[in-house]
Amino acid sequence: MGDNSNAVNLPPGFQFYPNDEELVVHFLHRKAACLPIRHPNNIPDLDISPYDPWDLEDKALAGGNGWYFFSRRVKDRVTANGYWIPLGEESVAASGTSKKVGMKKYLAFYTGDGVETNWIMHEFRLLNFSSSSSTRPSKSRGTPKIDPRRLVLCRIFEKYGGSKGSGACNDDEDGTELSCLDEVFLSLDDLDEISLPSR
Amino acid sequence: MSLSVNGQSQVPPGFRFHPTEEELLHYYLKKKVAYEKIDLDVIRDVDLNKLEPWDIQERCKIGSTPQNDWYFFSHKDKKYPTGTRTNRATTAGFWKATGRDKVIYSNFKRIGMRKTLVFYRGRAPHGQKSDWIMHEYRLDDNTADTNVSNSIGEATQEDGWVVCRVFKKKNHHKTNDSPNNSSKTTQMLNSSSDGALDQILQYMGRSCKQESETVNNVTNMRFLRPNYDTINGFMQLPALESPTLPSYSNECNHLDQEMCSSQDCYQPIHVITDTTQSNPGYHNETDLNDWGTLDRLVASHLNVQAETTKQLACLNVPTLPYGTSTQEVDDDLHFPQLRSSSTRLYYTSQDYSSEIDLWNFTRSSSSSSDPLYK
Numbered sequence: 001m002g003d004n005s006n007a008v009n010l011p012p013g014f015q016f017y018p019n020d021e022e023l024v025v026h027f028l029h030r031k032a033a034c035l036p037i038r039h040p041n042n043i044p045d046l047d048i049s050p051y052d053p054w055d056l057e058d059k060a061l062a063g064g065n066g067w068y069f070f071s072r073r074v075k076d077r078v079t080a081n082g083y084w085i086p087l088g089e090e091s092v093a094a095s096g097t098s099k100k101v102g103m104k105k106y107l108a109f110y111t112g113d114g115v116e117t118n119w120i121m122h123e124f125r126l127l128n129f130s131s132s133s134s135t136r137p138s139k140s141r142g143t144p145k146i147d148p149r150r151l152v153l154c155r156i157f158e159k160y161g162g163s164k165g166s167g168a169c170n171d172d173e174d175g176t177e178l179s180c181l182d183e184v185f186l187s188l189d190d191l192d193e194i195s196l197p198s199r
Numbered sequence: 200m201s202l203s204v205n206g207q208s209q210v211p212p213g214f215r216f217h218p219t220e221e222e223l224l225h226y227y228l229k230k231k232v233a234y235e236k237i238d239l240d241v242i243r244d245v246d247l248n249k250l251e252p253w254d255i256q257e258r259c260k261i262g263s264t265p266q267n268d269w270y271f272f273s274h275k276d277k278k279y280p281t282g283t284r285t286n287r288a289t290t291a292g293f294w295k296a297t298g299r300d301k302v303i304y305s306n307f308k309r310i311g312m313r314k315t316l317v318f319y320r321g322r323a324p325h326g327q328k329s330d331w332i333m334h335e336y337r338l339d340d341n342t343a344d345t346n347v348s349n350s351i352g353e354a355t356q357e358d359g360w361v362v363c364r365v366f367k368k369k370n371h372h373k374t375n376d377s378p379n380n381s382s383k384t385t386q387m388l389n390s391s392s393d394g395a396l397d398q399i400l401q402y403m404g405r406s407c408k409q410e411s412e413t414v415n416n417v418t419n420m421r422f423l424r425p426n427y428d429t430i431n432g433f434m435q436l437p438a439l440e441s442p443t444l445p446s447y448s449n450e451c452n453h454l455d456q457e458m459c460s461s462q463d464c465y466q467p468i469h470v471i472t473d474t475t476q477s478n479p480g481y482h483n484e485t486d487l488n489d490w491g492t493l494d495r496l497v498a499s500h501l502n503v504q505a506e507t508t509k510q511l512a513c514l515n516v517p518t519l520p521y522g523t524s525t526q527e528v529d530d531d532l533h534f535p536q537l538r539s540s541s542t543r544l545y546y547t548s549q550d551y552s553s554e555i556d557l558w559n560f561t562r563s564s565s566s567s568s569d570p571l572y573k
Contacts, residue, residue: 013218
């Protein structure tokens with residue numbers, strides 16, 4: 001999934017795989033400030049449309065580690081077939097040199113009958129967004145005004161299981177980690193290390 | 200077009216170069232050996248003998264985004280003109296292969312091989328192991344199944360180009376570097392104690408960092424449990440519902456299958472103990488030698504753990520059994536053989552079954568850790 005590299009003429013192997021800070025700084029903040037967003041500029045704004053997570057395929061931007069879209073903060077995130085429930089406290093998603101810039105909230109998706117699913121949402125919002133940079137350009141260009149305090153950027157992914165395509169953060173088979181067997185071999189190498197000095 | 204034009208990276212923010220093994224082999228390496236141009240020159244040529252691992256990150260940077268792994272092409276340089284061994288020494292150390300090569304498939308076809316190497320500082324054989332790992336990919340050398348890999352062509356096996364991925368190992372457990380360097384258990388305990396939800400979610404499905412200490416201890420202990428009286432001890436480790444380990448049963452009842460594909464959930468050396476023992480082919484010349492060393496190694500692992508693990512109550516295995524077989528050998532006399540034999544160990548057929556067991560085991564054991572994600 002997530003082969004949107006064509007849009008920016010990147011060779012194979014590139015994925016939209018933003019970290020939290022990049023999301024806040026390069027996408028959320030720029031969107032709120034109505035500044036042009038460099039590629040990919042096609043993170044859709046789904047507003048508050050209550051899509052079920054499995055319906056995002058044609059609507060949200062597919063990244064290497066989840067689906068991405070802009071939305072608005074709402075009190076209750078209820079969809080056709082379920083609802084999102086916050087998990088724990090918000091954490092700081094991005095911080096400048098001295099101040100926090102963005103916050104990150106975790107939510108889990110439950111089906112209507114109260115069964116927890118593997119779907120997880122990271123909801124990013126700006127903190128202390130200075131209105132000076134936001135209101136002016138949006139007014140002057142006549143673009144629909146977005147309340148930056150309500151604007152959020154969502155990353156939705158399915159925890160495990162299912163096809164590899166839909167699962168996020170599931171790249172251990174790509175060789176960036178050692179397999180169990182590799183670890184065994186690595187430890188075997190230690191045998192050499194032990195035996196040599198005593199020789 | 201190259202990666203950066205007028206100082207500005209051509210890779211937009213948020214994009215990572217994270218190729219699959221198939222992309223590395225079928226797109227990048229194939230183009231390389233065919234002298235085709237690759238967009239952006241994402242993967243650079245590197246003289247492995249002149250580049251230390253810690254310089255690779257700067258040299259192989261892609262875009263401005265932080266990276267956990269780095270890629271380059273390297274031309275294999277033979278150590279001796281007549282031999283087939285590759286020289287992978289740098290000024291500060293050398294890359295040493297570990298384990299056996301892994302076959303890379305694409306659509307059920309063999310397309311290449313992956314070799315895993317570890318960087319050692321110093322000179323062989325006295326190098327000091329580091330956390331730098333390299334995966335070296337080569338196109339299939341057309342060995343057994345020529346008809347399968349025809350498409351790759353014969354030229355590639357003559358050509359020494361490989362594509363490499365370098366990364367730093369996570370969750371290291373350098374038990375042997377110093378006696379006080381506590382084992383992985385402690386490191387995992389530490390990492391789980393700062394277990395912010397953020398971290399948990401971030402690493403979810405990628406590593407076992409988020410494991411709770413209970414599960415870690417359970418894992419380690421089960422591997423520590425000696426089973427010398429069985430033919431293949433590893434395969435007959437106490438079952439999850441073993442009555443001698445009542446504390447596990449709760450953990451294991453609600454295991455769910457697909458938690459994380461774990462990487463580091465155990466003390467792997469103990470598995471080898473069993474492998475060695477279970478392989479009749481090595482009884483004659485190597486078994487006795489191995490036992491002495493393994494015993495000491497196991498004992499040292501156990502000692503470290505005994506000091507660092509709080510939940511010793513669960514450890515119903517006294518240290519006593521580890522001494523039992525040492526009396527048979529005068530181990531110090533046989534180290535040269537041990538060295539060579541430990542290499543050959545990799546190729547035994549037993550490894551395979553162990554591997555499968557490891558996966559099954561770690562899959563199931565690493566689950567129940569996080570109550571949020573049952």
